[in-house]
Amino acid sequence: MNRWRSNSAEGIRERPFWRSIVTHGALIAASLGMVYPILWMIAGSLRPQEEIFGGTTSIIPSQVTIEAYRDGWFGLQVSFGRFFANSLAISVLSSIGNVVAASAVAFAFAKLKFFGRDFWFALMLGTLMLPYEVTLIPQYVLFQRLGWVNTWLPLVVPKFLAVDAFFIFLIVQFFRQLPRELDEAAQIDGCSAWGIYWRIILPLSGPVLATAAIFSFIWTWEDFFGPLIYVSDMKLYTVQLGLSTFVDSSGTSSWSELFAMSILSLVPVFLIFLFFQRTLIEGIATTGMKR
């Protein structure tokens, strides 16, 4: 306190101190307001059903029960365990597809010289602006003709063909920052294009590949529209689709079970958030991703 008093003699420092208390108070209140609904949902998944309807605003259940998790897990003809396994498989495959395909294509754009490169690059950037809806219906017709509807193939195969140009762009930006001398030296030593890609560029690109893999995983995990139109067999449902079906089938009668399954569906993304927060935030700050 003394230090502050002595500063106040100069008439400058006292205000920032009080202001920082006010600022922190406001920020803490705002953060709480932001996450309160989620905390309330967690509490709702743990409290007895009647208590949710009791109009409670508290985030501390009067008694804790995991009944909702058990009942919700088996709430549909197919268990949520299956949905989770499906989502995990699709998301992991999509991540791998996006990273493998986008890094190869990005390598061509950033490090190789070939006829028509700038033309293709411009086209690739152009597809970033093309809304998905414009290609949606013919894609559906195509997948139907191929007999792929009601399988995971429409959700996974396009990722292996780098259809989401965003990831190419992300990785190109990174590759271009790598010093040119590296691949030039390797080239002079007789290293093949594949060798440069595999032994020189990729090992240096851990951060950007991780960013691509993580965002790809999260976006696929949260994707609702794709599974909604392509998957109709409940055994193939993703978590998002299972959850949506659960809402429709149970209506408002079993909120605690809905909450329980909703919370579980958020757990993988939340874990990624906990462990890869810096990657996520840097990814957004440097590339301007929308989420």
Add this chain to the structure above:
Amino acid sequence: MGDGVVSKSPAPLALPDLPAAKLARSFRRNAPGYLFLAPWLLGFAVFTVGPALASLYLSFTDYDLVRAPELVGLANYVRIATADPKFAASIHVTFIYVILSVPLKLAFALVIALVLNRGIAGLPLYRAIFYLPSLLGSSVAIAVLWRQLFAADGLVNAVLGHFGYAGPSWISNPRYSLYTLVLLSVWQFGSPMIIFLAGLRQMPRDVYEAASIDGASKLRQFFRITLPLLSPVIFFNAIVQTIDAFRAFTPAFVISGGSGGPINSTLFYTLYLYQEAFGNFRMGYASALAWVLMIIIALFTVFSFLTSRYWVYYDE
């Protein structure tokens, strides 16, 4: 992959068959690039350009997935423009959503970013908490949560009840349902906030010092320095968020059970497109709707870029 990048082939001894040798050399020079490009080229042809052209064609047809597409000229577009009340409703809903949610979201993002940027202790923690809803927000789980929050017996009304106010069922009242979705979007201000923070960190310190010495107030500094210097970032965020808002789907679908109700009050454009395509199997009409969306987004983007030189400050 061969000896890829390098094209220092030894000179052939005999006089070469010129065109063939040229071709071979050109192949050697270009092959690695095209091999690495191959996945994208295939995907681009099969999943992007092909379908885009096909949907343009389908938009001039009647097509129900069973019978062959039947050309109907401009009929789909004429109907969209003149005789489809659901289209009008969905445009109305979507525009209100865009016009309210984008500025509010950006305003929150900017204000919080400004507060956090003042060298505050615990910045990473605050930033993480504010970012979390952005990360989770597009999942079905959050839409489920929203449905309960704003239900007749939901959390919002429970809180209002403490203050003696009996709130309506926000979700099932057509007067309010859309605004709950606006709120859901604003709640996810975290990622534009992070982009603003990154932009604010690039601000030149000396300019502020000079302004302080000249006696410019904080408010004046904000309007005369921060805002102009940040305008490219604001511009970027506004474009990205607007395009995203035009295409919102999941929350409206989950909250209305796919109907866009009550009384079309949450009939987002993409939800209507989905209903036409996969509910009524009017693939031709839905393709026309997709192209109209494409045109709206393109017009908006072009308009933004054209006006940007009047309000976006570029250094050079």
